[in-house]
Amino acid sequence: MSATDTTVALPLPDALLAALEEAEREHPEACMVLRAVRSPGGAILDFEWLWANPAAARALGRGAEYLRGRRLGEVSSKGGIAGRMDVLRQVVESGRPHADNFTEGDVLMQGTAVPLRDGVLLRLRDITSAQRVEEGLRETLDWVRDVLESMPDAFFTVDTDWRITYVNRNAAALTGRSQETLFRRVLWDACPELCGTPFERSLREVAAEESYRLFEVRTGRDRWHEVHAWSSGRNISTYARDITDKKRVQAERDALLAREHSGRLEAEALAQRRTHELMAARERLVQSEKLAMAGQLAAGVGHEINNPLSYVTGNLQFAVEQLTPLARRPGASASLQEGLNEALDALREAREGAERIRVIVRDLQTFARADELRLGPVDVHAALEFGVSMAMTHLRSRAQVERNFGQVPPALAHEARLGQVFLHLLINAAHAIPSGAFERHRVTLTTRREGAWVLAEVSDTGLGMTPEVLQRAFEPFFTTRPMGEGSGLGLSICLGLVRSMHGELTATSIPGLGSTFQLRLPVAERAVHPGVPAVRAEEGSSRKRVLVVDDEPQLTSVLRRILGRQHDVVVAHSGREALTLLEQDDAFDRVFCDLMMADLTGMDVHAELSRRRPELLSRFVFMTGGSFTERARAFLQAVPLPRIEKPFEPGLLHALVESSPPRTGARGGQAV
Known part of the structure; x- marks a missing residue:
């Protein structure tokens, strides 16, 4: 205890304390009494344990006698009870109890603090299991709803009063009404x-x-459904599958049998073939719907991550730049320099972690663009690395990945589809290798150029395929895996994707030694995409005025922090606020405007300025988080203005400000 601290004795009778100890000794919930440690001026500086029951001692991993007289920080971590100092102080000073949740180690606690003379009575309850059960139930319900909504068939349920308790979108479509109209x-x-x-x-x-x-x-007039209806508790569930094609096949078969009995076998073969085609078409539809849902999820997640990731990386870079000169300043004490260097190392590691998140988000967004059909130059090595990163959970326990990359030019392909092909081939290779023999097995990636083709090979040292299996490897629905573990569509889909890129996919295999899948794609000249000019900021350049328009307050703060040391930065938190500001003061050298905002989007701001003040548009740079609507895609293709992807480098921001066009005829003014 320091000389400036003083402990105010808790006027709590020993008899009352003994009664509390007796009552709470066998209670399964943790209970403890903490008293305030005050300064000579009466301010609460800390809390120390007066008493704790056995459950509290177990929760904190200490003995009850050890806790007695100890300060909070001596026992608990900053993330646990020691981090609740302000809450406990407020309970004592306000005289009102307080309840909330916090973590102590790996345990989620529900704490209730009650004022007790000059201290608090704190009761803790472990709610980790309850929280996990609740989250698991919520995730299960969300998963069931997603499955029901993504299925290609109709499904609805009613209760005992015939009220509709659930209806999926396909069932609503059959009635010609919306889900909202039918529900309840x-x-x-x-x-x-x-x-x-x-x-x-x-x-x-x-x-x-x-x-x-x-x-x-x-x-309908020419439409049939097969309906399954069953009672389940207090509900009746109904599932309807479209069998129009099946009924049509049956009708055609019956007509053939009626016309000529001798043609019965041919009619049955025709019916079987058409039924098989119907199953294949239905399976492809299910797969395409799943991919579309995954793509939408990836695009949405990528957009939501990129916004906070932008100000995380920006603030990390700013902190590194601010602390580096301090760590190198002569005359500083050794302990201060050591502390600053350690803090810089931590910030740099955090920046590397943020960069890894950025790469993962970029891969997700690449996957989300799988429905875009335009072919262009693609880096085959980057597509292979994308596949490895996505398939690593399957490969990690089965084989080591080796890379034999040659000097190859860009291939004419589709980036997302090529990444999906490599992803499936790598997962296929992992499934061909038994688990538990990581040191003995390899998955080898090889690239080389042969004339006008770029070749990429995925080889494994797995079980291999017999000639009979290899001959049918690319057939739809053919699989050697157990029932329920594979649809037999993977390789046939890969072959279709490769052929859509004017390439070819072949396979060779030796039983017991492994398989090699070779992908051939035509060479493409590397395209030069128009982008932001790489202009380096010059030392001693003049200060300029910058307007930042974004509805993320943290993002505008980090832009102000990065640019504010060299330039005057003004912030608008919506498109509507930006238009109002530009009407009063348009003397800005550069305007950074977010493309997607809740109020008025960047596209709306552009449209309004095109009508009223088109001369201002040359100063605009649009910021995007990577998720585009059809309108946004069309806008970016039609509008010849620079854009930058979140998260962005500070140097790029400075370069864009320095390269801003000269402003003429601006109405001066100071905006706050």
Whole structure:
């Protein structure tokens, strides 16, 4: 205890303390009494343990006698009870209890602090398991909803009063109504056209008998559905699958049998072939819907991560730049320099971690662009590295990855689709290698050029394929994996993707030694994409005025911090605020404007200025987080203004300001 500290004795009778100890000794929840440590002026400086029951001692990993008289920081970490100093101080000073959640080590605690004379009675309850169960239940419900919404068939449920408790989008589409219109309404009121039909009779039989029914109904002039209805507790669930093509095949088969009995076998073969084609088309539809959903998720996640990642990387870079001169300043004490150098090392490591996040987000956004069909120059090595990074969870325990990269030019391909092909080939190689023998197995990536082609090979030392299996490897629905573990579509989809890029995919294999998949793509000349000119800021350049328009306060703060040392920075937190500001003061050398904002988007700002003040647009630079609507894509293709991707380098921002065009005829003014 320092000379300036003083402990105010807690006027708590020993009898009361003994009674509390007796009552709480066997209680499963942690309970403790802390008293305030005050300065001579009466300010609360710390808290120390007066008493703790056995459950509290176990929660803190200390003995009850060890805790007695100890300060908070001596036992708990900053992330635990020791970090609740302000909360405990507020409870004592306000005389009001406080409850919240916090972590102590790896345990999530629910703490309740009650004022007790000149201290607090603190009760802790471990809610880690309850929190995990709640999160697991929420994730399961979200997953079930996503599955039901993504399935290509119709599904809905009703309760005992025939009120619709759930309806997916395909079921709503069958009725011609929206999901919102149908939800919680009585089925027969929401869809009166069902009254008196076999569909109603079957559902009422299921409800009365609590049984299951399978039947077919005509849902349109030439449309049929196979309906499964069953009772499940207090609900009736109904699942309807479109069997129009199946009914058409059956009708054609019956017609053939009626015309000529001798053609029965041919008609059956035709029906089987068309049924198989229908199954293949349906499976491709399911796969495409899954990829589309994954692409939308990847694009949305990438956009949401890029915004906070921008100000994280910007602030890290700013902190490194500010602390580096201090660490090198002569005359500083050794302990101060050591502390600054350690802090700089930590910041640099954090910056490297942020860069890894940026690379992961870039890979996700590459995956999200798989539906864009334009071919262009693609770095085959980058596509291979993308596949390795995404497949590493499958490869890590099975084989080592070796790279034999040659000097190859860009290939004419589609970046996202090529990455998906390599990803599937690498996962396929991992599945061919038994787990547990990491040191003995290799997956080798080889690239080279052969004339007008770029060759990429994925080889493994796995089980290999027999000639019979190799001959059918690219057939749809052919698989050697157990039932339920593979659809047999992976390699056939890869072959289709490669051929769509004017390439070819072949395979060789030796049983027991491994397989090699070779991909050939045409060579493409590397395209030069228009972008931001690389201009280096000159020393001693004049101060300029910069306007930053973004609805993320943290992002505007980091831009002000980075540019504010050399230039005058003004911030607008919405497109509407930016337009109002530019009406009063347009004397800005450069305007950084976010493309996607909640109020008015950057596109709306551009449209309004094109109408009223087109001369200001040459100073604009648009900032994007990587997620584009169709309108945004069309805008960026049509508008010849520079854009920068989040997160961005500070040097690029300074270069754009220094390269700003001269402003003429500006209305001067100072904006706050």
